[in-house]
Amino acid sequence: MSERGAPGWRLWPSRWVAPGVEVACMGDPRTDIAEWDSVWLDARLATLDPAVAGELGVIEDGAIGVRDGRITWVGRRRALPGQLPDTVDVHECGNAWLTPGLIDCHTHLVYGGERAAEFGMRLEGASYEAIARAGGGILSTVRATRESSGDELLAAARDRLRPLLREGVTTIEIKSGYGLDTETESRMLRVARQIGQLDPVTVSTSFLGAHALPPEYAGRADAYIDLVCEEMLPAVAGEGLADCVDAFCERIAFSPEQTARVFDRAIELDLPVRLHADQLSDGGGAALAARYNALSADHVEYAAEAGIVALARAGTVAVLLPGAFYFLRETRVPPVARFRHHGVPMALASDHNPGSSPARSLVLMINMGCVLFGLTPAEAIAGVTRNAARALGLDGRSGPPAGVLAAGARADFVLWPIDAPVELAYGIGGLAATRVVRGGIAAGAADT
Ligand code: DI6
Ligand code: FE
Numbered sequence: 001m002s003e004r005g006a007p008g009w010r011l012w013p014s015r016w017v018a019p020g021v022e023v024a025c026m027g028d029p030r031t032d033i034a035e036w037d038s039v040w041l042d043a044r045l046a047t048l049d050p051a052v053a054g055e056l057g058v059i060e061d062g063a064i065g066v067r068d069g070r071i072t073w074v075g076r077r078r079a080l081p082g083q084l085p086d087t088v089d090v091h092e093c094g095n096a097w098l099t100p101g102l103i104d105c106h107t108h109l110v111y112g113g114e115r116a117a118e119f120g121m122r123l124e125g126a127s128y129e130a131i132a133r134a135g136g137g138i139l140s141t142v143r144a145t146r147e148s149s150g151d152e153l154l155a156a157a158r159d160r161l162r163p164l165l166r167e168g169v170t171t172i173e174i175k176s177g178y179g180l181d182t183e184t185e186s187r188m189l190r191v192a193r194q195i196g197q198l199d200p201v202t203v204s205t206s207f208l209g210a211h212a213l214p215p216e217y218a219g220r221a222d223a224y225i226d227l228v229c230e231e232m233l234p235a236v237a238g239e240g241l242a243d244c245v246d247a248f249c250e251r252i253a254f255s256p257e258q259t260a261r262v263f264d265r266a267i268e269l270d271l272p273v274r275l276h277a278d279q280l281s282d283g284g285g286a287a288l289a290a291r292y293n294a295l296s297a298d299h300v301e302y303a304a305e306a307g308i309v310a311l312a313r314a315g316t317v318a319v320l321l322p323g324a325f326y327f328l329r330e331t332r333v334p335p336v337a338r339f340r341h342h343g344v345p346m347a348l349a350s351d352h353n354p355g356s357s358p359a360r361s362l363v364l365m366i367n368m369g370c371v372l373f374g375l376t377p378a379e380a381i382a383g384v385t386r387n388a389a390r391a392l393g394l395d396g397r398s399g400p401p402a403g404v405l406a407a408g409a410r411a412d413f414v415l416w417p418i419d420a421p422v423e424l425a426y427g428i429g430g431l432a433a434t435r436v437v438r439g440g441i442a443a444g445a446a447d448t
Helices: 116-123 128-133 138-146 150-166 182-198 221-238 256-268 285-291 305-314 322-327 336-342 362-371 377-383 386-391
Strands: 025-027 038-046 058-067 070-076 089-100 102-104 169-175 202-210 244-249 274-277 296-299 317-320 346-348 413-416 435-438
Touching: 089 102, 102 362, 102 386, 116 128, 138 182, 150 169, 150 182, 169 182, 169 386, 169 435, 182 202, 182 221, 202 221, 202 256, 221 256, 244 256, 256 285, 274 285, 285 296, 285 305, 305 336, 317 386, 322 362, 336 346, 346 362, 346 377, 346 386, 362 377, 377 386
Parallel strands: 038 089, 102 169, 169 202, 202 244, 244 274, 274 296, 296 317, 317 346
Antiparallel strands: 025 070, 038 058, 058 070, 089 413, 413 435
16 A cells, blocks of 8 residues: 555645545635635536546536635535635536646747738748748847837736736746847846736746857857856846746757756856757757756757656756747647657647737637647647646646635636537537636636
């Protein structure tokens, strides 16, 4: 018999729970029902909590107690720990499906300008790489971003965010990477932080200075990496603008050696890393990410077996980005079966950016993850909740976890107008949440 604390067991706030064991309720006994702020009743909960049986951890006739922006109790309604006092705000859900708030764990939401003309060129036969090499692509967005004020960047990004909020996104990662100088990279990240203050969404930021080589450093990539390491990274870290450090390791971007220099500096500054890895070619990016215990390796269409094994060992999340795969008409699908085989957690994200994925729907990514990449609906739903949280380090390693309905987690959840979870994967666009709750507060229509 397993011993408490043995591999596979985990410490829950109030007790030890064995893997796969069904639990009728979980709560923190220190929080009395009399102290709850609100309760959500008569819901079908897809908890995504591994401690609850089934891939989605479903609890029928469920209830969620909330206090101070956190979930304080999850379980069957009939197991509520006492009489609900009059002071509790009661929400009847009418047997609706309820999931954790969605998490878009990879976006480039803040940028100036648009790239529709470039899309037109691609439709006439130009390749993404050829456009990038000719000074278009990312660099055209860099020019437009450098010319944009913080207010302009903010207004455009908030506009792009709106449809994501309507479909239940409560946490979003936003990268820099279109400034490529200290001032503009910092401006982008400040705008990302502002979004988290103005909109009902938690923002996690990634510094992506090593996204492309700016024109003033043409032919001097190592000198640019010096700038990233010696000036940009200390500046953004010093101002608390970055939660993580990302890089684009690719033959049209930076080499594994250059990427490693950026990561070494990030680790010196106590920042976790993630990587755009093996998107267009196998450059050993997945293995490199694993070597640095990266939170995530993203794209990974070309990840080789050794890289996949390394990701599994490091516990690094593979973030799959079907929007970019679709929009660039890529043909190489990520090695989903190998990730599954080795137990690499998989997340899904929009990769919203103006060049390779102008997607403004994470629910559509659930559909694409299933149709294009062969994920099961449960894997895809875990990919935009529990595993997306893990890709952002929001799985409870510091602060309350996101992406699960469990006692102690953030009270971020979504009510859906669906009869079964598979409907989250079924439609091709058009599914809006019935209700979005973030930090225990239900967003009003005015917020979205
Ligand atoms: N990979 C991507 O998908 C985006 N950046 C990256 O490193 C594309 C960015 C763009 O084309 O503007
Ligand atoms: Fe990206």
